[in-house]
Amino acid sequence: MKKILLFCTIFHLNNYGLLAQNLIYNLPESAIIVRLQTNENLINYHRQKGNHHIANKETIKQREKNTEIINTFTEDWEFCPVYFFYSNHSKEIINKNFKHVFKNHEDYSLSNKEKQKLENDFIIMYFGQTQGKLKFDALVLNDSKMQQLEKPYPKFIRTYKGLGFLKRNTKKIVRILNQKISWHYDNK
Numbered sequence: 001m002k003k004i005l006l007f008c009t010i011f012h013l014n015n016y017g018l019l020a021q022n023l024i025y026n027l028p029e030s031a032i033i034v035r036l037q038t039n040e041n042l043i044n045y046h047r048q049k050g051n052h053h054i055a056n057k058e059t060i061k062q063r064e065k066n067t068e069i070i071n072t073f074t075e076d077w078e079f080c081p082v083y084f085f086y087s088n089h090s091k092e093i094i095n096k097n098f099k100h101v102f103k104n105h106e107d108y109s110l111s112n113k114e115k116q117k118l119e120n121d122f123i124i125m126y127f128g129q130t131q132g133k134l135k136f137d138a139l140v141l142n143d144s145k146m147q148q149l150e151k152p153y154p155k156f157i158r159t160y161k162g163l164g165f166l167k168r169n170t171k172k173i174v175r176i177l178n179q180k181i182s183w184h185y186d187n188k
Helices: 002-029 040-048 052-076 087-094 112-118 170-186
Strands: 032-036 082-086 123-129 137-142 156-158
Touching: 002 170, 032 052, 032 087, 040 052, 052 082, 052 170, 082 087, 137 170, 156 170
Parallel strands: 032 082, 032 123
Antiparallel strands: 123 137, 137 156
């Protein structure tokens, strides 16, 4: 029984490594989809408490942050197509329903050809906390099922949020990610 369990574990880990490698290798024919936060729960909480001013402030702050992310990826990302969706549509994306995925602006939805490219595999990224025991702020890379990529592939790019002079801006994070993905692609 132990041998069967060990074999299954090794087989699973080996297959995941191949999946991650294929994700990186197939990216030029696929895409990266960036999940943008809505802060829906926080905004609704403030509205329910009658704090409409704070809710409006949070809405504006989140909209500005999302605009910065969209603009940075649109201007600086070179490796493959990049698309966006809002976090309240995450379940739809996992189920490969790309109705709410857009290009560099909400009004620019994907063509059928672009949606077909996503049918195979894609990488989902988001700015937030890493998965696992040790949590910190980063740009986190996940597969199409929202499972964080495993080593030796890029799993995240740390933002160093809250660490003053070490904090990275969005532009620098995207550049570092571009370099890491390119390196893994070139050294497959």
